[in-house]
Amino acid sequence: MKTPELGFSPKGLYIGGKWEESVKGKTFESINPANMDYLGELPLADEEDVNRAVIAAKEAFYDWSRMPIKERAGFLDALAEILQDKRDELGLMDCLDSGNTISGMKGDVDWSADTLRYFAGLIAEIKGETFSEKPGHLNFTRREPYGVVAKINPFNHPLRFCAEKSAAALAAGNTVVIKASEQAPLSSLRFAEICHEVLPPGVVNVLTGDTACGQAMVRHPDVRRVGVVGSVSTGIAIAKDAAEDLTHVTLELGGKNPIIIFSDVDPKEAASFAVKGMNMNRQGQSCSSTSRVFVHKNIHKEVIEELKILVEKLPVGLPWIESSEVGPIVSKRQYDKIMDFITSAGQEGATLVTGGCSPNDELLSNGFFIQPTVFSNVKPEMRIAREEIFGPVMSVFEWNDYENLLSIVNGLEYGLTAMIVTNNMKQAMETSERVEAGYIWINSNGRYLGAPYGGWKASGIGQEECFDELLSYTRIKNINMRW
Structure with missing residues (x-):
């Protein structure tokens, strides 16, 4: 077109x-x-x-x-x-x-x-x-x-x-x-x-x-x-x-921002927060995107299933069409970089849940489109777990031990944003105090003028x-x- x-x-x-x-x-x-x-x-x-x-x-x-x-x-x-x-x-x-x-x-x-x-x-x-x-x-x-x-x-x-x-x-x-x-x-x-x-x-x-x-x-x-x-x-x-x-x-x-999902939340709600946090209307090309998804083991399977459903429903298309929610990557340089991350994830043992390739649509064949991508079984040492991808790629971790979770969450050079999803406000506030990031959401997303926005660490x-x-x-x- x-x-x-x-x-x-x-x-x-x-x-x-x-x-x-x-x-x-x-x-x-x-x-x-x-x-x-x-x-x-x-x-x-x-x-x-x-x-x-x-x-x-x-x-x-x-x-x-x-x-x-x-x-x-x-x-x-x-x-x-x-x-x-x-x-x-x-x-x-x-x-x-x-x-x-x-x-x-x-x-x-x-x-x-x-x-x-x-x-x-x-x-x-x-x-x-x-x-x-x-x-x-x-x-x-x-x-x-x-x-x-x-x-x-x-x-x-x-x-x-x-x-x-x-x-x-x-x-x-x-x-x-x-x-x-x-x-x-x-x-x-x-x-x-x-x-x-x-x-x-x-x-x-x-x-x-x-x-x-x-x-x-x-x-x-x-x-x-x-x-x-x-x-x-x-x-x-x-x-x-x-x-x-x-x-x-x-x-x-930049950021490699975590979303921490506790076991007391509805898996559908948790998956919805994770997808919204990725800023897919910019193909994940946002420094605030919550690309590291930490899901408690008690609801891990259900959240993965809901993520797959939600992500595959996202309309990928020409960005000037009002119904499109995911457009192309900005340039070939950026496209190649993201695809290299996706390749490395498979080579390092992550499990591809959905996406990972260009859409099968003739109308989009000349553009730099990448299907919204979800990997599970992601380990902290993998590239997709440590480096900012700046693309539509979500890395899902399973967690059970709270202290170990915080060690992994805070274990990178980044500290821009974080999201916490739980019905336990005491747990939410304690976690917000311990996560090393400059801007934190609790059961929320988006920003508004007047609220300070800035990163910690690198x-x-x-x-x-x-x-x-x-x-x-x-x-x-x-x-x-x-x-």
Whole structure:
């Protein structure tokens, strides 16, 4: 089936309110991972382009940071309004470019608009403190923005991460340079077009490029604050680059997240939580996906049976069809990586319950589709038990000993999210205290603005989606005066 018409052609890199070609004139193509259709040609930014963008952001910073806060909040509210008005267009663009299903991508637009409004509403809460040692003395603090902020984004939420991950930085008075993922870059440039309608030139700058582009952003001497969403290996590399100039970095990184299912729950309910936790409308390509499923031995067999039923019911199809719940993997590179994990699981002795291959559907034969996959009899030493797959693969463990369970759950470098499913709230709270993760669900899933989101251990540095994120884009200046 032919790709729906987008009516969009990339205009170039967005720098200082203008559309620019890359200095060296290099480009790359974006394709629809559902059928390999060509979507557009994009400029490949390098170090010289990064320098132009940072200069533009630095020039815009003076006026943006000194703008009355109500006026700055008004700009963010206006940006949110336009995003909401273009919900269907932007959702379709991300759907075609990333392979994620249309319903989820429209939801991303909603989340983006809500985040801009959320931080716009918090601007007046950026406050300092006052205190005095004695009469004739006053000490007070101010929170001031860093200046130019670099934002480096992955492919799984293209539009959302452009808007959401810029919102706090902009609200605090910083200007931003955004690098979109080269695997799903289109909506970042459409976002730039919308910013062009609303924001002063240079406040938001958008580049499309590869690792070299991101590295140049982090190493630029005029970038004093960096925010990254990506894999653990990407985060480590960026942290090393940032360390050269002691640049402040926030990292939202990968996860190998557990869902712990106790014996007192209904197997159907438990299986439903496990499937929802995998974020199948993004093919499991989510850092928060609960891909390690720990099931108590008393209900293990029943949960496996229910998982098989639920997973095989998931409609795999072209992502722009409303009834589809699982689309293609974003790229051949990612597809090959996931299939390699699936192969290794069989070689290491895991039992394939369902999936593990491309769907038998001629309509999907040209795309990077993988059937939602479940393995049982997974052991802690297996690759699929230890490494982030970032795909629609669930690894099911059987457990009986609580202390041994916690040892395995906490035995990895990751610590992003965890889910606990039980009717025993005392057991749930004790487990939540002992699991090493930054965000935990108990008989629940999903996130909401205002609740801090961030990882422990190698899963990240810092908190996002909350007031602390806003403050993290400011620096404290202390002023000590006498008279």
